Amino acid sequence: MNRLMISPLAVLSATLIAALPAAAQGSGKIKVGLMLPATGTFAALGTAIENGFKLYVAEQGGKLGGREIEYFKVDDESDPAKATDNVNKLVKRDNVDVLVGTVHSGVAMAMARVAKETGTLLIVPNAGADAITGAMCAKNIFRTSFSNWQPGYAMGVVAAQKNYKRAMTITWNYAAGNEMVKGFNEGFEKGGGKVMKDLTLPFPNVEFQALLTEIAAQKPDVVFAFFAGGGAVKFVKDYDAAGLRKTIPLVGTGFLTDGTLEAQGASAQGLITTLHYADNLETPRNEAFRKAYALTYKANADVYAVQGYDAAQLLGAGITLVRGDISRRDDIVLAMRKTIINSPRGKLAMSTAHNPVQDFYIREAKGKNNESVGIAVKALADPARGCKN
Numbered sequence: 001m002n003r004l005m006i007s008p009l010a011v012l013s014a015t016l017i018a019a020l021p022a023a024a025q026g027s028g029k030i031k032v033g034l035m036l037p038a039t040g041t042f043a044a045l046g047t048a049i050e051n052g053f054k055l056y057v058a059e060q061g062g063k064l065g066g067r068e069i070e071y072f073k074v075d076d077e078s079d080p081a082k083a084t085d086n087v088n089k090l091v092k093r094d095n096v097d098v099l100v101g102t103v104h105s106g107v108a109m110a111m112a113r114v115a116k117e118t119g120t121l122l123i124v125p126n127a128g129a130d131a132i133t134g135a136m137c138a139k140n141i142f143r144t145s146f147s148n149w150q151p152g153y154a155m156g157v158v159a160a161q162k163n164y165k166r167a168m169t170i171t172w173n174y175a176a177g178n179e180m181v182k183g184f185n186e187g188f189e190k191g192g193g194k195v196m197k198d199l200t201l202p203f204p205n206v207e208f209q210a211l212l213t214e215i216a217a218q219k220p221d222v223v224f225a226f227f228a229g230g231g232a233v234k235f236v237k238d239y240d241a242a243g244l245r246k247t248i249p250l251v252g253t254g255f256l257t258d259g260t261l262e263a264q265g266a267s268a269q270g271l272i273t274t275l276h277y278a279d280n281l282e283t284p285r286n287e288a289f290r291k292a293y294a295l296t297y298k299a300n301a302d303v304y305a306v307q308g309y310d311a312a313q314l315l316g317a318g319i320t321l322v323r324g325d326i327s328r329r330d331d332i333v334l335a336m337r338k339t340i341i342n343s344p345r346g347k348l349a350m351s352t353a354h355n356p357v358q359d360f361y362i363r364e365a366k367g368k369n370n371e372s373v374g375i376a377v378k379a380l381a382d383p384a385r386g387c388k389n
């Protein structure tokens with residue numbers, strides 16, 4: 001992240017805090033609705049996000065802005081067909097103050113629609129659906145992760161720099177896959193490459209064999225893939241078992257290897273991906289975060305844990321400014337817009353569309369870690385096409 005860009009905003013934040021009227025301390029618990037997958041191919045991602053969120057709150061003594069946090073939970077199963085009913089359980093039945101979710105882009109779109117209709121504050125800690133901070137952007141909707149376009153575009157830039165000329169892509173046929181592929185194609189073709197064919201299969205199908213056979217027959221210079229969670233484990237293993245790694249390099253957005261390296265074993269070693277986080281960032285913030293996470297959960301932190309942790313930090317910035325008075329919605333939103341989050345990934349600023357402006361790392365899978373081996377694109381902002389915030 002370009003620090004020169006950040007310091008004026010930090011100053012603005014401080015000015016903003018000074019300018020706002022002093023608030024009475026709010027009382028009672030703040031109700032946070034966690035809508036995440038607890039089952040299915042993205043279950044581990046949901047757990048890591050919840051762990052990250054709760055870790056930050058626990059570090060603040062269980063409170064944000066002086067108010068205790070009470071959690072309400074729904075397992076969204078990464079099922080878009082159940083998404084509207086599920087989010088309404090939190091908004092209408094549990095009457096939550098804030099919604100936090102989710103992993104799957106299609107489910108998150110339903111959450112964004114309900115948030116827009118009801119004015120409920122929504123923080124998206126993973127799902128990258130471009131429209132959430134694009135055509136559907138809204139004052140009350142924030143994201144602490146990425147837009148699908150961002151990591152895809154970054155990998156396209158890197159693949160072109162590596163001098164690959166002919167690429168094939170493979171992913172699940174839903175918003176996240178299609179939009180990451182679109183971003184990859186944009187970056188790759190801008191750098192002089194040509195995408196021969198985009199291959200897809202339905203989410204969350206993992207029968208890759210027919211598509212791998214087609215890749216072997218077409219012999220591209222490189223294959224770009226988006227899969228995550230359980231699907232990523234199976235894809236990386238199948239690609240290797242088919243003998244393709246020896247002849248056709250595999251690259252992807254970092255979800256291909258994040259939180260999955262132990263299960264993927266040797267088949268993932270050396271894979272190059274792009275993402276807004278790498279395990280080995282040698283900053284005191286990242287090192288302290290990883291240590292606390294490992295101690296608390298007996299597991300290694302991954303990008304999903306970071307995004308959950310930062311969702312809590314972002315909410316904390318808003319609620320602290322109003323000293324816990326959750327009714328001061330406009331002031332909370334303004335504070336969240338202007339805050340600079342001290343994230344384990346580096347300093348994080350929100351765009352006017354409420355999506356992170358952040359560095360994208362080139363990572364290499366080494367042992368149990370995705371290690372940064374360079375920067376793909378610095379301070380990359382989503383184009384936020386159609387956003388009128």
Ligand code: BEZ
Nearest residue numbers: 103104105127128176228
């Ligand atoms: C998505 O559906 O937006 C998504 C899911 C898993 C990892 C990254 C993105």
